[in-house]
Amino acid sequence: MSPTLSLDLTGPADRAWRAAFDTLAVPLGEACGGHNLVQRTNSALPELLVCLAPTLTAELAAALSPWGGAPPCAVLLLTPPVAIDAAMAARAAELGIHHWQWFGQEEDAAAALASGRSIAQARHGRETALRRALARAHGQLDERRCVDRAKGVLMSARGLDESEAFGLLRSAAMNVNLRLGEVSRSVVEAAQWADAMNRAGQLRMLSQRLVRVVAQRLLRLDARSAAEIAAQSTQRVHDNLAMLARQCAGTSAQAALAEATRCWEALAAALAPARVALDELAHIDALAARLLEAAEQLTQALQEASGRRALHIVNICGRQRMRAQRIAKLSLVCALSSPRAPSDAAAALLDEFEAAQRELEQAPLRSPEIRQALAAIGDEWLRLLAGLRTAQTADGRRALVHASETMLERLDALTNAYEHSLQVILG
Structure with missing residues (x-):
């Protein structure tokens, strides 16, 4: 006989209709109570649960409800003859009762139990097969959606058409001996991690760019352009933090993101006044340094959480954006406080x-797009150095500001190229 558990919820008033089971010693299985039904079922792994009750009681419903209508075994409810209305039948089905068998004292208890067992187990087997088929269908649908998303990532990042993107995914799956859905999921996740790394790296750069803009306005260098850059940078921080909040949800990078957000709120409050006095610049620079450190920690946390070593190149390139902005910031801050050329202060950054x-030029991750971006950065770097050497003059400082903005555009393009490279996307 199959392993069976029994849940007896009858009382003294119900003994009459149960007498047939007791008299004939019909085996109802190992007894358990409603309070430990789930625990006993998990340990005994029965094929059938026999529930004896005067009717579909609240106590029985409470015992079965933890399974949410999908008990791990067939459930047979035995009661005396009762009127079963539509509401009771619906409730029984909702609780996962597979068969409701009732009988009187004159009926054969053994036969009633045998027939009820057969019906309950047949229905449970059918339900289990349907659930498995539904789970497979959902899995196939999810896999198809994931493949479509991965194709979209490759089409957008690499300029491929749909058939080329699918062929690339299929080839990658064959090369690593994985299912197409698994490779597609990895591609989508890699793209999300790379985007998060890029956005976190931008926070480092923006912390220095905003201080550079404050110094630029204090030096009265292209005030209108400085105001536009400040507004654009502030919006960029807000947008990146909002996106990172979604991307970091449920990951180990959440704490680092919370710290970066707190640092930004403090810096934003200091930058809020329309005019910032010279004696406030040092405080603003210190707050920006805290944001820079928090963004660095966030970027590292994202790289560790991703588990993808290929993202290291995105991090290196993103840090270059920060260095270029910080060099320009140091030069302008120095011009406000000292007539001396700022080359000594910026030497380490240079x-x-x-x-x-x-390191980027020697990295094996190369493409025509990356090579072109690296060459453009090299040319712009020379212009930034020229502006740095003449930063004692207003024209030199303007040249430095212009070179730092152009350098930012070039480094943004390079970072995006690394982010969208096949080596990073395919991991």
């Missing part, structure tokens, strides 16, 4: 930038 640029 060395870091050039070392990182050599």
Whole structure:
């Protein structure tokens, strides 16, 4: 006989109709109570649960409800003859009762139990097969959606048509011996992580760009352009934080994002006045430094959470944007406080930038788009250095500001090229 559990919810008033089971010693299985039904079912793994009750009681409903209508085994309800209306039948089905068998004292208890068992187990087997088929259908639909999303990522990032994107996915799946859906899911996730890394890296750059703009306005260099850049940078921070909040939800990077958000709120409050006095610049710069550090921690947290080493190149390139802006910021801040050329203050950053640029140029991740972007950055870097050497003059400072903005455009393009490269997307 199949393993069976029984749940007896009858009382003294119900003994009469149960007498047939007791007299004939019909096996109802190992007894358990409503309070530990789920635990006993999980440990015993029965094929049938026999419930004895005067009717569909609240106590029985409470015992079965934890399964949400999908018990792990067949459920047979045995009661004396009762009037079963539509509401009771619907409730029984909602609780996952597969058969409701009732009988009187004159009926054969063993036969009633046998027939009820057969019906309950047949229905449970049918329900289980249907659930599995439904789960497979949902899985296939999810996989198809994931493949479509991955094709969209490749079409957008690499300029492929749909058939080329699908062929690339299929080839990648064959190369790593994985299902097409698994590779597609990895592509979508990699694109999301790369976007998050890029946005977190932008926060580093924007922290320095906003201070540079404050210094630029204090020096009365292209005030209108500075105001536009400040507004655009502020909006860019808000947009990136909003997107990162969605991308980091449920990941280990949430705490780092919360700290970066707090640092930004403090910096935004200091930048809020229409005019900022010279004696406030040091405080604003300190707040920006905190945001820079928090954004750096966030970027590292995202890289670790992603588990994708290929994203390291996105991080390196994104950090270059920050360095270029910080070099320009240091030069303008120095011009406000000292007539001395700022080359000494920026020397370490200059060395870091050039070392990182050599690393990018020597990296195996290359494409015509990346090579072209690297060459453009090299040319713009020379212009930024020229502006830095003449930063003691107003014309030199204007040239430096212009070069830092053009450098930002070039580095944005390079970072996007790395973000959308096949090596990063396919991991």
